[in-house]
Amino acid sequence: MVKNITIFTTNTCAYCQMVKKYLTAKNMGYEEVNLDDNPHRRAEAHALSGAMTVPVTVVTKTDDSKEVIVGYNLAKLAPAVN
Amino acid sequence: MSEERIHDLVIVGAGPAALTAAIYTTREDIDTVIYEKGVVGGLAAVTDIIDNYPGFSEGVRGLELADSLRKQAERFGAVINLGEVLAIKNQGKHKLLDTTDGDILAKTILIATGCDYKKTGVPGESEFYALGVHYCATCDGAFYRDKKLVVIGGGNSAVQESIFLTRFATHIDLLVRSTIKASDILQRELQSYIDSGKITVHLGVSPKEIVGDEQGVNKVVATNDQGEEVIFNTDGVFVFIGLKPNTSFLQSSLVSLDKFGFINTDANLETNIKGVFAAGDVRSGATMQIASASGEGATAALKIREYLEGRLHNPKIAELEVIP
Numbered sequence: 001m002v003k004n005i006t007i008f009t010t011n012t013c014a015y016c017q018m019v020k021k022y023l024t025a026k027n028m029g030y031e032e033v034n035l036d037d038n039p040h041r042r043a044e045a046h047a048l049s050g051a052m053t054v055p056v057t058v059v060t061k062t063d064d065s066k067e068v069i070v071g072y073n074l075a076k077l078a079p080a081v082n
Numbered sequence: 083m084s085e086e087r088i089h090d091l092v093i094v095g096a097g098p099a100a101l102t103a104a105i106y107t108t109r110e111d112i113d114t115v116i117y118e119k120g121v122v123g124g125l126a127a128v129t130d131i132i133d134n135y136p137g138f139s140e141g142v143r144g145l146e147l148a149d150s151l152r153k154q155a156e157r158f159g160a161v162i163n164l165g166e167v168l169a170i171k172n173q174g175k176h177k178l179l180d181t182t183d184g185d186i187l188a189k190t191i192l193i194a195t196g197c198d199y200k201k202t203g204v205p206g207e208s209e210f211y212a213l214g215v216h217y218c219a220t221c222d223g224a225f226y227r228d229k230k231l232v233v234i235g236g237g238n239s240a241v242q243e244s245i246f247l248t249r250f251a252t253h254i255d256l257l258v259r260s261t262i263k264a265s266d267i268l269q270r271e272l273q274s275y276i277d278s279g280k281i282t283v284h285l286g287v288s289p290k291e292i293v294g295d296e297q298g299v300n301k302v303v304a305t306n307d308q309g310e311e312v313i314f315n316t317d318g319v320f321v322f323i324g325l326k327p328n329t330s331f332l333q334s335s336l337v338s339l340d341k342f343g344f345i346n347t348d349a350n351l352e353t354n355i356k357g358v359f360a361a362g363d364v365r366s367g368a369t370m371q372i373a374s375a376s377g378e379g380a381t382a383a384l385k386i387r388e389y390l391e392g393r394l395h396n397p398k399i400a401e402l403e404v405i406p
Contacts, residue, residue: 012130013218014144014148021122021164025164052225053212053221053225
């Protein structure tokens with residue numbers, strides 16, 4: 001079960017829009033961390049994903065375990081939130 | 083079978099060709115379903131500014147154009163499914179599409195899957211993917227604020243994305259295998275960045291290896307046209323060396339492809355399989371322009387309507403239509 005979802009995004013990232021669109025279509029809420037508005041959180045996104053890219057989607061489960069999905073990857077995102 | 087319904091049209095892909103086709107077909111009440119595995123808007127959506135799409139005197143952001151096309155198609159009733167078509171099979175009158183949502187049936191298919199950026203294939207490229215090697219400047223450029231970058235390529239995308247990346251990077255080395263092939267207007271714009279010292283162009287230079295460590299990429303080893311090794315110290319590499327068609331899902335479909343993997347079509351944009359059409363960048367002979375892709379989407383939609391009405395392959399009707 002999903003407890004909460006955080007997405008790290010930037011203003012110009014089309015793949016970020018797709019993650020948000022997918023979650024909205026599934027009626028799932030999320031917190032968005034826009035790295036253009038919050039550049040000090042870039043290191044956090046990097047540390048969580050191990051990659052210098054967005055979107056980074058962090059799915060926290062009810063047991064507080066976390067699943068991190070790098071990029072717009074439906075094959076990983078769909079099972080993580082369903 | 084996930085549903086018994088037979089759609090008039092399934093469009094594979096949701097770039098400008100696909101969305102334009104959907105605007106035309108849905109306005110005429112042709113039941114249209116779109117499947118997109120990546121970004122709605124395709125490569126246009128990940129392009130910073132589109133300067134040559136008619137109707138936008140000051141240019142338009144790729145993301146904005148994509149969103150506008152999507153809304154317009156949805157306004158007329160197009161349904162966009164975020165999923166993947168894994169294979170298509172001709173069953174004569176109907177076509178079967180194997181999708182991540184299960185099998186669906188259609189009377190016609192429009193393949194408008196576009197292209198993706200090619201990889202260089204040099205050592206280090208796949209190892210450092212997203213750790214210093216990137217293919218989307220609008221996505222990942224922000225990670226290189228006040229850093230040095232290398233961009234590989236000499237076409238429109240390489241030049242345009244290099245210019246975009248100057249808003250973050252302190253300096254960009256643009257490595258071009260032969261000569262700059264970008265449009266004249268982009269080359270003129272590039273010149274102003276060369277003059278200001280933000281971009282340095284290196285002609286006749288081919289990457290040989292992308293090198294880094296656990297922190298990420300730190301240099302690109304290349305060779306120049308004299309065969310000498312040249313080292314470019316960098317914090318990241320963006321690759322824009324051309325396009326490859328997204329047609330791997332057609333391998334078992336018997337749809338005819340050219341030697342590069344693009345889809346062969348006739349003057350009606352129909353493939354060798356009746357009722358299966360192709361439009362946009364994925365089509366053999368495509369000009370790789372968004373305006374052309376939109377035009378092809380409109381043409382394909384009109385031909386699909388003729389096919390659904392039984393007119394496209396009826397020689398008697400076709401003959402009547404050309405009489406002035």
